[in-house]
Amino acid sequence: MSAPKKLFIKTYGCQMNVYDSERMAEAMGAEGYVTTEVAEDADMVLLNTCHIREKAAEKVYSDLGRLRPLKLAKPDLKIGVAGCVAQAEGEEILKRMPLVDLVVGPQSYHRLPAMAKAAEAGEKTVDTDFPEEDKFDHLPERPKASVRPTAFLTVQEGCDKFCAFCVVPYTRGSEVSRPADRIMSEARGLVGKGVREITLLGQNVNAYHGAGPNGDWTLARLVRELAKVDGLERIRYTTSHPNDMGDDLIAAHGEEPKLMPYLHLPVQSGSDRILKAMNRKHTAEEYLGLIERIRAARPDMMMSGDFIVGFPGETDADFDATMDLIRAVNYGMAYSFKYSARPGTPAAEKTPVAADIADARLQTLQALISEQQRAAQEAMVGREVSVLFEKPGRLPGQMVGKSDYLHAVHVQTDAQPGQIAKVRITKSAPNSLAGEIPGR
Ligand code: SAH
Ligand code: SF4
Ligand code: F3S
Numbered sequence: 001m002s003a004p005k006k007l008f009i010k011t012y013g014c015q016m017n018v019y020d021s022e023r024m025a026e027a028m029g030a031e032g033y034v035t036t037e038v039a040e041d042a043d044m045v046l047l048n049t050c051h052i053r054e055k056a057a058e059k060v061y062s063d064l065g066r067l068r069p070l071k072l073a074k075p076d077l078k079i080g081v082a083g084c085v086a087q088a089e090g091e092e093i094l095k096r097m098p099l100v101d102l103v104v105g106p107q108s109y110h111r112l113p114a115m116a117k118a119a120e121a122g123e124k125t126v127d128t129d130f131p132e133e134d135k136f137d138h139l140p141e142r143p144k145a146s147v148r149p150t151a152f153l154t155v156q157e158g159c160d161k162f163c164a165f166c167v168v169p170y171t172r173g174s175e176v177s178r179p180a181d182r183i184m185s186e187a188r189g190l191v192g193k194g195v196r197e198i199t200l201l202g203q204n205v206n207a208y209h210g211a212g213p214n215g216d217w218t219l220a221r222l223v224r225e226l227a228k229v230d231g232l233e234r235i236r237y238t239t240s241h242p243n244d245m246g247d248d249l250i251a252a253h254g255e256e257p258k259l260m261p262y263l264h265l266p267v268q269s270g271s272d273r274i275l276k277a278m279n280r281k282h283t284a285e286e287y288l289g290l291i292e293r294i295r296a297a298r299p300d301m302m303m304s305g306d307f308i309v310g311f312p313g314e315t316d317a318d319f320d321a322t323m324d325l326i327r328a329v330n331y332g333m334a335y336s337f338k339y340s341a342r343p344g345t346p347a348a349e350k351t352p353v354a355a356d357i358a359d360a361r362l363q364t365l366q367a368l369i370s371e372q373q374r375a376a377q378e379a380m381v382g383r384e385v386s387v388l389f390e391k392p393g394r395l396p397g398q399m400v401g402k403s404d405y406l407h408a409v410h411v412q413t414d415a416q417p418g419q420i421a422k423v424r425i426t427k428s429a430p431n432s433l434a435g436e437i438p439g440r
Contacts (some may be wrong), residue, residue, distance in 0.1 A: 005032060009046045010063070011048045012411060013056060013084065017049075017084075019201055027113055043119065044080065045067060049086060064099065079105065080102040086104055087155065087171040093280070101125075102389070106172055107157075108135065110138035139406040149197065150196070156203070159204050175203075180225070181213070196231070197235070201238065201321045220248035223256060227259070242280075250294055266304065273318060274313070274318045274321075277313055307335065308338075311339045312353065313350065326372070363424055378428045380407065381428055384424050389411075393410050397412050403425075411436060
């Protein structure tokens with residue numbers, strides 16, 4: 001038998017792309033490909049791309065440019081572009097980068113093996129369909145061995161919200177929820193392989209409404225059923241939209257101990273005027289009221305968010321309102337971005353805020369977020385939290401895991417990956433915590 005072919009995948013963007021890359025690797029695995037960490041060794045290089053901001057999209061082209069010498073040295077090397085840039089730009093990619101052999105969108109990647117075969121025969125293919133068939137029905141079963149105790153599981157994909165700045169509704173298509181029984185069996189399979197924590201993924205995961213045995217299940221229902229799976233210890237979900245945060249889901253946070261007390265709930269801005277222009281369809285006050293209800297159900301909930309500064313028309317007063325909202329919420333963590341005009345989105349037609357003003361606002365906002373993040377970490381010192389160990393740390397005898405609040409925690413212990421232990425937090429470092437197992 002000939003040596004297996006090697007596949008190198010580079011993943012950009014969000015967690016759903018991480019999940020998709022795994023599934024693409026598995027689909028190619030069924031065709032005899034093994035993954036490699038070294039692009040130079042690969043027979044096929046696949047870039048799983050992100051289109052969310054201009055920088056992310058342009059990075060793909062510079063990375064493709066850097067593959068040119070490799071392709072010249074190894075003419076049999078096949079190069080594929082997958083993900084959201086593939087969806088958004090399709091044929092254009094082949095025109096701009098003739099070294100590319102195939103372009104496959106996020107809803108068509110079950111067709112990747114066939115496209116790879118065509119590439120081997122010297123044929124270039126582009127597939128950016130939103131096919132009738134469900135890709136998940138055409139992907140191989142997930143393999144037996146798991147390397148990590150945590151896993152992502154896509155339950156919902158696409159978005160119907162059309163925020164004025166965002167490409168996701170165009171690149172991922174409209175909202176589709178996977179049937180509940182498929183998710184349950186995929187989850188059981190993961191747990192059978194040693195997975196202890198599952199993060200349910202969706203662009204609007206809390207809008208989940210998948211077909212269940214007796215009518216549609218909400219995300220809350222799905223979480224409660226998953227919580228009954230023996231061996232599954234932790235459940236998270238991301239990303240949520242404030243307007244889809246149902247009462248049943250809030251209640252589940254108060255009642256279901258396996259549902260972790262960390263919630264990523266992007267708001268983007270604290271100004272009602274900007275929220276309206278963004279088409280977010282809620283006010284700052286409604287968002288704050290929602291967080292109050294969530295914290296009433298689960299008082300220790302660690303909040304995380306996303307912010308965009310410099311959205312067209314954003315004034316100093318609008319920006320101040322965002323700073324006020326951040327102070328009111330007190331985030332444990334947040335991501336913030338300078339607005340990036342994206343082709344085809346309504347906001348791209350509007351006059352942007354001057355770059356230096358947007359830069360200054362981003363710095364101001366990030367300083368406040370860092371301060372809150374540091375305070376949230378320091379508040380953990382002296383507390384006992386549960387930690388799911390994931391892998392050895394850098395020091396001998398050290399393990400790294402995540403607390404319920406998603407903080408990375410370093411502990412000296414002989415615990416194995418996949419074990420959960422009570423840990424007393426002793427120290428807060430810039431991006432992690434240190435702790436010890438009490439009574440030792
Ligand atoms: N579905 C999620 C987020 C998807 S994109 C939600 O509804 O919140 C992740 C984040 O990227 C967004 O929350 C937003 O903060 C940021 N983002 C999206 N489009 C952007 C753009 N054009 N410019 C800058 N940031 C953007
Ligand atoms: Fe983009 Fe808005 Fe949909 Fe989130 S809700 S993916 S920001 S359009
Ligand atoms: Fe990027 Fe597509 Fe995810 S645009 S953030 S990879 S949904």
